[in-house]
Amino acid sequence: MTAFVLVSGGYTGGWIWRDVGPPLRAGGAEVYPVTLTGLGDRRHLAGPETDLETHIEDVVQAIDHVDADDVVLVGYCYGIYPAVGAADRRPGRIARLVHLDSPLPQDGRSMLDQIRELMPAGEARQRMLGLADRAEDGWRVPAPTAEEWRAQGNLAGVGPEGLARIARLASPMPIGPATQPLRISQAVAALPVTGVFCTVGGTMDIAALEALVASGMPLVQRLAGPGATFFELATGHWPMLSTPDELAAVLLRAAAGEGHRLAAAPAA
Known part of the structure; x- marks a missing residue:
């Protein structure tokens, strides 16, 4: 049986997966939402x-x-970031x-290091670097x-009830996890991987990655x-709230090894 371990992002907790769990379980999977220390x-x-x-x-x-084995x-x-760090410590389980x-x-890079080095200049970058x-x-x-969630959170597809849930349950975020560099080995690079891009208001999709x-x-x-493998969801940054059934379907397909595959770069 496949078990999904779901790791939420900043300011949130395991509660964000509430609507994704039932369709995953209906697909025969076990579901384990993780609430990180200091959140939720x-x-x-x-x-x-x-x-x-x-x-x-x-x-x-x-x-x-x-x-579960898988x-x-x-x-x-x-x-x-914590998911990749944990995968590096338990590669045989993933x-x-x-x-x-x-x-x-x-x-060797923290989350803020990568934002500083890779994120395009703009309001979102400055906001993140000002944490x-x-x-x-x-x-x-x-x-x-x-109001800040509504203006800055890329909530495309999230209705009033979802926004109210975010505003009510969001918690402060410790700064340490965003500033400490990640330490991982090559074990992570050897793991099967899937990327899911939320394309409404996002900065990356399959075509951009292929380029x-x-x-x-x-x-x-x-x-x-x-x-x-790769998938796209035509929604904003909160697919577990805006399109939970579609997200669950994509995760089940990812677990089965499905999805778009990229062509390798041509030889120099």
Whole structure:
């Protein structure tokens, strides 16, 4: 049986997967949403010492407590960083690593490092790089208000009920996990991987990734391998709230090894 371990992003918790769980279970899978330390209903456990290693251990423990043979590890947004870190520590347990509208973490880089180096200049980049400046007591970033979510959260497809849920349940985000560099080995690169792009208001899709591969960009060449597949969802950055049934269908297909495959870059 396939088990999905679902890792949420910043300010959120396992609650964001509430509408995705039933269709995944209906497809015969087990579902294990992860709430990272200091977020969601574990917000009271946050402290200045909470960092990326804390969150990696959260995901490692979730994997270790799953009995299923095939673990599909899904990292959403910031959640891909602890997911990749946990996959590096338990590569033998991971049948597939899914990047859900999330970046491609690199060894030695923190989330903010990658934003600084790779994200195009603009309001979103400046807002993300200003996280530390907004931190209360030097370590805890307040959750956005409902108005800030509406203006900056790429909520395309999310209705009023979904926005109300985000505003009500969002928690402060410890800054440590965003600033601590990720440390991983080549074990992650050997895992089967799937990317899911949310294309409404997003900055990346399959065609753009194919262009990067064709350009010879070293960072993405492994994504043209036979173990890498890709999907697009015509929605904003919160598919688990805007299109949960469609997202569940994509995750089940990803677990089965389906999806678009990229062509390798032409030889120089």
